[in-house]
Amino acid sequence: VCHLSLMSLSLSLSLALLLSLLHLPALCLAHGNSGPTKANCHPQSHIVFLKTHKTASSTILNILYRYGESRNLTFALPQNKHSQLFYPFFFASHFVEGVSTKSVREFHIMCNHMRFRKSEVTKVMPEDTFYFSILRHPVAMMESIFTYFKSIPAFHTTHSLDEFLDNSWRNYNSSVLNNHYAHNILAFDFGFDNNVAAGAEDLEERATMAIATIEQDFHLILISEYFDESMILLKHVLCWSLEDVASFRLNSRSEKTRHLLLPNTAEKIKRWNALDWRIYLHFNTTFWHKVGSVVGQEKLNKEISQLKELQAKLANICLKDGGAVDPSQVKDVGLKPFQYGAAIIQGYNLNPHLDRQMKTKCQRLVTPELQYTDHLYTQQFPEATLLHLPMAGAAPLPRHRSPP
Ligand SMILES: *[C@@H]1O[C@H](CO)[C@@H](O)[C@H](O)[C@H]1NC(C)=O
Ligand SMILES: *[C@@H]1O[C@H](CO)[C@@H](O)[C@H](O)[C@H]1NC(C)=O
Numbered sequence: 211v212c213h214l215s216l217m218s219l220s221l222s223l224s225l226a227l228l229l230s231l232l233h234l235p236a237l238c239l240a241h242g243n244s245g246p247t248k249a250n251c252h253p254q255s256h257i258v259f260l261k262t263h264k265t266a267s268s269t270i271l272n273i274l275y276r277y278g279e280s281r282n283l284t285f286a287l288p289q290n291k292h293s294q295l296f297y298p299f300f301f302a303s304h305f306v307e308g309v310s311t312k313s314v315r316e317f318h319i320m321c322n323h324m325r326f327r328k329s330e331v332t333k334v335m336p337e338d339t340f341y342f343s344i345l346r347h348p349v350a351m352m353e354s355i356f357t358y359f360k361s362i363p364a365f366h367t368t369h370s371l372d373e374f375l376d377n378s379w380r381n382y383n384s385s386v387l388n389n390h391y392a393h394n395i396l397a398f399d400f401g402f403d404n405n406v407a408a409g410a411e412d413l414e415e416r417a418t419m420a421i422a423t424i425e426q427d428f429h430l431i432l433i434s435e436y437f438d439e440s441m442i443l444l445k446h447v448l449c450w451s452l453e454d455v456a457s458f459r460l461n462s463r464s465e466k467t468r469h470l471l472l473p474n475t476a477e478k479i480k481r482w483n484a485l486d487w488r489i490y491l492h493f494n495t496t497f498w499h500k501v502g503s504v505v506g507q508e509k510l511n512k513e514i515s516q517l518k519e520l521q522a523k524l525a526n527i528c529l530k531d532g533g534a535v536d537p538s539q540v541k542d543v544g545l546k547p548f549q550y551g552a553a554i555i556q557g558y559n560l561n562p563h564l565d566r567q568m569k570t571k572c573q574r575l576v577t578p579e580l581q582y583t584d585h586l587y588t589q590q591f592p593e594a595t596l597l598h599l600p601m602a603g604a605a606p607l608p609r610h611r612s613p614p
């Protein structure tokens with residue numbers, strides 16, 4: 211009897227071992243890129259950031275631009291000086307400048323707006339690329355989108371967000387260009403079909419499929435509501451320094467154009483954007499698990515204070531007015547943020563008394579997305595820039611006035 215039970219014990223043990231071995235490759239894949247431990251910490255410089263809408267992603271873009279520019283890394287920039295990778299079309303590798311002509315040997319960072327399609331991204335980016343993105347609470351996001359994209363057909367004739375939500379299926383025609391902003395925009399940006407009704411039979415199935423695909427394609431999903439926590443987690447996972455993830459908030463709205471939502475409105479948004487809501491809830495949970503396992507609460511709190519201290523110090527040195535100002539008060543055209551919709555996007559003035567080195571550093575911190583993209587393109591493709599240079603010596607103006 212004893213012999214038998216021992217045997218069955220060893221059998222179940224080896225079964226467990228076998229199972230764990232079977233799971234090992236998956237685990238390695240999931241974690242291989244996601245968190246360099248102290249022992250093998252090596253700064254990651256092959257990066258894809260899926261830039262999502264109204265999620266503080268412009269601030270992350272600036273972080274990536276500065277990181278890459280200061281280390282001479284190569285960006286997978288939109289062809290012909292566009293500001294986006296032909297969003298809202300599905301991404302295709304030839305959208306990237308230098309891919310068709312094979313003029314770029316190696317790309318390090320890809321981070322401009324695209325509708326994600328992994329199979330095409332992998333044609334451009336190296337195999338060991340780290341993929342990440344950021345999500346925002348769908349209720350706050352919808353409020354922001356309604357203000358910013360007020361001119362899209364779905365919102366155009368409605369006076370309030372409630373009015374839109376109460377008649378959403380009447381106001382919203384999914385075949386009309388730009389209406390995707392109004393419905394499950396997160397799912398859309400990640401490359402999924404965003405048109406699914408809250409009561410749809412296949413909602414759960416589609417949400418599960420979307421979540422599983424994102425889990426597979428991305429190493430890290432950050433959460434906009436926890437931006438500081440996100441930056442600390444990112445720093446650890448990429449093996450970067452605190453200074454690398456320090457930033458000033460960019461493409462941010464003035465408080466004047468923010469609207470408080472009623473609880474009832476929030477519920478309607480969760481129903482209307484049911485797919486995004488499920489995706490968000492899932493990745494909010496995995497985000498906190500990752501913060502716990504990679505950083506830990508104590509270190510997290512400590513590093514957030516350090517980050518805030520560093521950012522306050524930088525603001526003190528770099529900014530004339532100590533913080534963000536309305537766009538009409540931004541003196542330098544090169545630093546004026548692009549304005550769109552009914553939102554007022556704030557900008558910064560630089561402190562005029564900076565030495566050359568500090569000025570460069572500060573300038574990079576406050577350069578808005580469109581101007582910075584333009585600048586990087588010019589640096590990376592000086593010949594192409596000469597060909598379609600409109601006015602020599604003029605301040606760099608964004609060529610493509612599609613909303614960032
Ligand atoms: C980047 O390139 C410039 C110009 O070629 C060079 O002077 C500089 O040292 C490089 N910086 C790094 C970090 O490699
Ligand atoms: C939705 O838009 C398409 C394309 O513009 C149009 O053909 C169709 O009739 C519209 N549907 C409704 C219900 O208005």
Ligand SMILES: *[C@@H]1O[C@H](CO)[C@@H](O)[C@H](O)[C@H]1NC(C)=O
Nearest residue numbers: 347433490491493494495498
């Ligand atoms: C996200 O996770 C945090 C931490 O667990 C929790 O406090 C918060 O309520 C979550 N957000 C939502 C919308 O569930």
